[in-house]
Amino acid sequence: MSASLQNDPSLTVPAPTGRGDRGGNLSIARNLGLIIALVILCVVGIITAGDRFASTDNLLTILRLAAVVGVVSIGMTFVITGGGIDLSVGAILALASVWATTTGTQDMADSIGWIAMVFSALLVGTCAGLINGILIAYGKVVPFIATLAMLASARGLAEVIADRKTQIIRNQGFTDFFGSEPLGIPFIVIIFAAVTVAGWFLLNRTTFGRRTFAVGGNPEAARLAGIKVQRHTVYLYALLGLTCGIAAVMLMSRTTTGSSTHGTGLELQAIAAVVIGGTLLSGGRGTVIGTLLGVLIFTTLTNVFTLNNLSTSTQAVANGVIIVIAVLLQQRIADRKT
């Protein structure tokens, strides 16, 4: 795999820690661990809930739940691999969902079609991401602070626009289209799959992906190698903003509403999924497949808890324990291999 790295004309200096899904044994071992965890979860699900767990309907329920978090997590994988972090994803999703469902946007949708709502959600998401990126790359604001500011102001703006009310989507075409189930698969699950494949391709098979690893691993080396680090950072946050916009459309179709309360706590779910997937929080190493598995582990866990009638907050505790165990295991594996 590292051969392709050398072939990249933009990378005359080998990237210092260009290891993602292409880390050979390391990444296989890590993904194997996640797959084993997922299998164990499924076995627990089958033992405790039997056919209720192992049914097509339940599988689709898990995937529908995973779709919204999943799309954002794929975007988050890019930002974290590129050495950043974004706490504002839930707020951006809320803002996009509200903006796309205002009376103004819905009137526009009535005259030119529901695509106007989709377009405005994607545009708002991307612009918010762009602002994050510019603040961080050119304003030299620490990502944690810049996106914390965006978290507060985007959700505040969403509340102002919506007047803290829930905006109901009138457009039947929108709900019909995104609520459809071609070949029995919910449309939002298809979008999730498409975003995952596109994310994997972008990170592992393109110059953009290789630059992302380089920027996250060692920005100075990346700069010396001729990568425009600042511009690339802006792209990464804009990309994450775009995935927030996509997730907003998915949640709009699921709830038939836009609301300033949508996506509360989404940032933590997405970061947790990315981190247990094996992407390094310090950047330079990232895996889309790992993130996908991370998202599936958390959603399957939620599903098993729901099926077993476990109503208390024990699940939040379980989530916390899983994150710590996953990170500890990864450190062990990494120590042994390197």
Added chain:
Amino acid sequence: MSTFLHRRRRGLAIVGAFAAATLVLGACGNSSDGGDSDSNVSKSNTDNDKAGKKVVIGFSAPAADHGWMGAITKAAVAQAKQYDDITLKVAEGTNDVNLQISQVETFINDKVDAIVLLPFDGAAMTSVARKAMDAGIVVINVDREFDSPFAARTTVLGDNYGMGVSAGTFVCDDAKGAKGKVVAEIAGIDSLPLTQDRSQGFADALKKCGLKVNNRVAAEFTVESGEKAASNLLQAAPKIDYLWNHDDDQGVGVLAAIKNANRDEFTMIGGAGSANVMRDIKADNTVLKATVIYPSTQAADGIKLARLLVQGKSMSDLSEIEVPRQLKLSAPVVTKDNVDTYIKSAFES
């Protein structure tokens, strides 16, 4: 040296054991109070109590982030336990609509007989509730209304406008026609329709006896926000005659602020009806003289209605054969005189 170390180690062990014991006992302390809501709910004491067809009910509500919401789930669970023919599946309380939708989807997959749903956001849960109805499941909507009449078989609602009317009427009765009384109001989250309804009812009732709200602030249903809003209000109004606070959970903070400001010249009326507020009313040694109930047993009633609907029974004290489409619960005023009637059904905040 070694004995010193030894002793120190033993000392540490004792401290450690003591700390562990404190933590364990502390953790248990709370769970043993868990049964307090059992007394909130009772059977019907009619023929309807006779065991019938097994009923599987799915229940989902928002996260129990304040006393009233916690009491909702507790009462629902306690109610279901009283009937041997009910199997209750409780989904984890959540403020994430994406997750709450998937919980309802799981109930649909499980082919439950009925779903009792207190949505985090009524509008956002409408489409999945509709899906459940289409699948032949009886959906009972509690407290926060769906935006389509097709999404629920029966809706159980509290009376927010009525709460305001009850509080305003209490003030009018107490003022006995005196004009120029200073009335203050501490509302909940101002943008919620339920807060607007409560305030409207309060203003309308006051108007009847020639009074109006002189000072109004809004808090956010939390203790912290109640303290903040009340401190500001007390600064702004040097003399108050009547104060209505919409919510007893935020009321804990409001009372703290009143105590800090050393004020006791007014009569305070609470809202929702928590147990500690009722104890204060009974003790009659604070400014709190009354509260207006917003029943925390709405979901428990939802469970009972779901059972009746699935078993094809009717509400025994009505001539009507079918269970009604909508129930709006009353918002009575609790004072020292009738507090004993209501304190049993109060929730701990």
